[in-house]
Amino acid sequence: MLKKIAVGTLEFVGRYTIDMVKAIGLMGEFVGDTMKWLSRKPLRMGAAVDQMVEVGANSFPVVFFTAMFTGMVLALQSHTGFKRFGAESMVGTVVGLSMTRELGPVLTALVVTGRAGSAMTAQLGTMRVTEQIDALYTLAANPIKYLVVPRVIAGTLMLPVLTVMADFVGILGGFVVAVMLLGANPVLYMEKTFEFMEYNDMFSGLLKSMVFGFIISVVGCYQGFYTEGGAEGVGTATTKSVVMGFMLIFLANYILTALLFSNGGGGAKF
Amino acid sequence: MIFCENLYKAFGDNHVLQGVDLHIKRGESMVIIGGSGTGKSVLIKHIIGLLSPDAGRVTVDGQVVGDLHEDELNEMRKKFGMLFQGAALFDSLTVGGNVGFALKEHTDLAQSKIDERVKECLEMVGMKDVERLMPAELSGGMKKRVGLARAIAMNPQIILFDEPTTGLDPVMADVINDLIIKTTRALKVTSVTITHDMVSANRIADRIAMLYQGKIVAIGTPDEVMFNQTNPAVREFVEIGRIIRQTEAVQGRHIGAQ
Ligand SMILES: Nc1ncnc2c1ncn2[C@@H]1O[C@H](COP(=O)(O)OP(=O)(O)OP(=O)(O)O)[C@@H](O)[C@H]1O
Ligand SMILES: [Mg+2]
16 A cells, blocks of 8 residues: 555656656757747847737736835835834835835736736647647748747847836835825935935846746747647646746746845855 | 658557558649548648658658758748648738748748739639738638648649648539649649548549558559459448449549540
């Protein structure tokens, strides 16, 4: 009995590991192919611009909403905490730094994964199961070049744009709550927001968001590209794409933060 | 010019091709018949290199498809036109964009010339003024015909048709049969057509091959396949074809000779 469970578990772990390694290999190949086509001229910039518009339009309202309320709740929370030791004047600083360094990039990335990343998976997945990707091959057109590269360019470039907007909207949300509800002085609040902010905060936030944008679009395309099993498969692939996107974003976020922010922005200590 | 030698292909435990040998000659119209799910579509996807065999090989004009590099494979594919069973039109492009896709990507033709060619190809499949429509606005049979127009747009030397007349009314099916006959006979195009439609098979085939349980079990001229078979699976499958041929013989008509 015990032996059976042990063997069964081992077998499961073994098969799972093999599948995992295979998936990583396939993904590596996919990223390699994408990089190869990214470096080949001519890039299809027209298609990339179309995709940027789509990513932006898909995600803008939700990013706006998310950033707004996050900034607002940050102001409320930090005010409650800071009042205990008389540091209410620092609310603006906390909101500003949290938004630019961490919450702006990460929340935007999560929202875009849910909106645009999943849309990429659904589009490419549908094209896969209806043989449109095969049709591209038969027309001597490489689907990585035609479908994946424009989306990856769009994701990588659009995410910083959306992140800047999220930073701004979040700070604005915090400002509104602090001034209207908590009675902060508007001028002082704004001063405090930017007093301790360094270029590096903004810059590294944007660098992070570019990496996130790359991850989101590559994962979104990868899951779509290898979709199997008809319309149902497209649904499964979309879910997988979001889950995988989230996990990789959190992982990359930690690594990048450790690299970019430790020792006041210079060093690389984990 | 196309050789399939001892092809094996399995998807998991589903052994689809189990030693397919098939030689398609230059300029002939080869029709492949066989029951649903026997692997006809899988077979033609091997010819154009969309699937690679577990064992065996496909040769096109002396080149082994599996050995080609990406660029060579693309050059080889430019000789082909392919109609997919489900048409596989790009839903993000208009009908005109679909038909003109390869012209736009692989030639230096001006847009006006491309438009002309697109119009011509659409007329050949009996369609007019549909360039601006999106694939989602078309019926199944219309999609099929647009897929056909896309397949012939580049004047390919080899055309692969996966069930070109399925889902078409008999009149339109005849238009498509004529188109296939015309392109193969007049332009010396090699064609490989998958069909369940015995009327169509009768009209367009120079030779017919039947795929059954992973192998080609019968191959020859329509008469040979329909009359000289001992294999009961083949006899049953071509029953309707035999009746059509006998009727036509009685009426003194020759197949495809108009
Ligand atoms: N990409 C694939 N992955 C897994 N199985 C596949 C794949 N393509 C085809 N098959 C399986 O191979 C078998 C043959 O499929 P195929 O589409 O070639 O049949 P067919 O002869 O064209 O049938 P029909 O006349 O219905 O079109 C089927 O059992 C199908 O499920
Ligand atoms: Mg088929």
